[in-house]
Amino acid sequence: MRIAFFGAGGKAGSAIVTRLEAAGHEVRGIELGDDPDVAGCDAAVDFTTPDAAPANVRATLEQGVSCVVGTTGWDPAELGALAGEKGLRLFVAPNFSIGAVLMMRFAAEAARHLPRAEIIELHNEAKKDTPSGTAKATADLIGGDAAIHSVRLPGLIAHQEVIFGGEGQLLTIRHDTTGRESFADGVLLALEKLGELPPGLTLGLDTLL
Ligand code: NAP
Numbered sequence: 001m002r003i004a005f006f007g008a009g010g011k012a013g014s015a016i017v018t019r020l021e022a023a024g025h026e027v028r029g030i031e032l033g034d035d036p037d038v039a040g041c042d043a044a045v046d047f048t049t050p051d052a053a054p055a056n057v058r059a060t061l062e063q064g065v066s067c068v069v070g071t072t073g074w075d076p077a078e079l080g081a082l083a084g085e086k087g088l089r090l091f092v093a094p095n096f097s098i099g100a101v102l103m104m105r106f107a108a109e110a111a112r113h114l115p116r117a118e119i120i121e122l123h124n125e126a127k128k129d130t131p132s133g134t135a136k137a138t139a140d141l142i143g144g145d146a147a148i149h150s151v152r153l154p155g156l157i158a159h160q161e162v163i164f165g166g167e168g169q170l171l172t173i174r175h176d177t178t179g180r181e182s183f184a185d186g187v188l189l190a191l192e193k194l195g196e197l198p199p200g201l202t203l204g205l206d207t208l209l
Pocket of ligand 1 (some may be wrong): 007008009010012030031032033047048050056071093094095097183
């Protein structure tokens with residue numbers, strides 16, 4: 001596919017672009033200040049900032065191109081409606097790591113049988129938001145007001161444990177992100193499935209697995 005990539009030079013973007021090119025896709029990187037020209041592209045991807053993403057997505061949809069977004073911290077509802085009106089797709093996921101999404105799915109299954117659980121999320125000290133969006137989403141999925149414990153230290157990337165306690169037993173489900181290239185698997189999957197999605201907004205990688 002020919003893919004326009006907003007934020008190709010960023011930490012997540014550069015790791016993902018390397019994997020997209022290795023998979024045979026042709027990538028047009030669009031950086032801050034560039035003309036958001038996606039003409040001739042089969043899809044666009046955005047890993048920028050919550051301030052930049054809405055304008056990038058709007059420009060993409062106005063040019064008739066569907067979009068995959070990893071940027072967090074913005075509300076895609078309005079642009080999802082615009083995509084629907086135009087018969088285009090807007091796919092947005094707060095976590096493109098397939099392992100993390102499976103960890104959440106397995107935790108939801110475990111909670112049906114072991115309802116007492118607590119979550120430990122561990123991230124690099126550069127991450128300022130606490131708790132992480134993935135930890136909050138996991139707590140919502142498993143229900144029961146699971147406590148979330150947040151650790152911020154150098155040496156960590158992104159890790160999460162969900163510990164289930166029962167009488168005489170413990171079950172721990174853990175996911176470790178060891179490199180940002182992990183997000184590329186989810187982006188590749190979203191690009192592959194984009195054309196099969198209904199027009200409008202689709203939220204979350206779980207919907208594609
Ligand atoms: P980053 O290293 O700061 O990268 C952001 C990139 O976007 C930078 O290269 C920046 O350029 C560029 N940019 C800013 N405004 C732009 C614009 N208007 N048009 C085009 N490019 C623009 O940040 P990151 O760690 O890669 O994260 C980027 C976003 O992805 C964040 O929202 C983060 O939460 C999210 N993220 C999501 C996932 C997921 O799985 N969904 C995974 C990782 C990250 P300059 O440096 O020139 O400003």
